[in-house]
Amino acid sequence: MSLEKTLRNSDRPWFLDDVYQRILHGEIEEAYEAVELLEEHLEEEPDAEALAERVWAAALETASKWASDTTDTDRFYAALTQLEAVGIDAGIYTDFADVDDREGQRGALVLWVNTWENFDPEKSVPVMIPVAKRGPTGSTTEVATAVVRACIDAGLDAAIAEEDFVKVDLKWRHHVVPWDQAGGPSNTN
Structure with missing residues (x-):
């Protein structure tokens, strides 16, 4: 087959x-x-x-x-770029241990290792994103507020769900690159 x-x-x-x-x-x-x-x-x-x-x-x-569409995935990555500029770093499909500390870092967020299993390219699903304070000043609530603001600025529906979680509704539509652009050699003739 x-x-x-x-x-x-x-x-x-x-x-x-x-x-x-x-x-x-x-x-x-x-x-x-x-x-x-x-x-x-x-x-x-x-x-x-x-x-x-x-x-x-x-x-x-x-x-x-x-x-050719701007997707929620694109909007989410735009929010991450905005957050990085203000000292909040992200880990995608990982955990907090893999988000390196850096000077000036205020906080971090992660999409857990297996978050992708819950994504659906056909419908929006609520995604719980954990956030953490890093650095000597500020609070987890301030980090969560900044994450919500960046997501909303990027065009996503987001809200603080708990002190250390932000809920973002995402219709995850990743842009898959062709095999050869992903480093794959051609096996077809």
């Missing part, structure tokens, strides 16, 4: 869908990451790289629907 049919088949192996979703949501942005993940699950597959390229192409085809 072709990969395209396999990806559309509800009985497809879970790990193909996992790699596809990771690419579609930007958790995997480098071709080698998709290859390595497939190699972990495919002991008998002679060419995991070719399979990864085909899974990537399926994700790229899906993402082509919003390729």
Whole structure:
């Protein structure tokens, strides 16, 4: 069965869908990451790289629907750029330990490691984003307020949900780059 049919088949192996979703949501942005993940699950597959390229192409085809749109994902990254300028850094698909401390840093926020599993490119979902104070002055509430302000300025619906969480409604539509731009060699002739 072709990969395209396999990806559309509800009985497809879970790990193909996992790699596809990771690419579609930007958790995997480098071709080698998709290859390595497939190699972990495919002991008998002679060419995991070719399979990864085909899974990537399926994700790229899906993402082509919003390729020319400004998406909530773009707006979220714009908010992160604004926050970085005021000393609030972000970690995407990670935890606070991976957000390095730096001079002048006031705070940090993270999209947890598996947040991508909850994203839906067809509908907006509430995302709870933890925030933390860093540095000698200010408070977690001030960091959360700055995160909400930056998200609203970028065109997103956001609010403080708890002292150390901000809720942002996101229709996550990551812009998938072509396989070769992600560092993948061509396996097609």
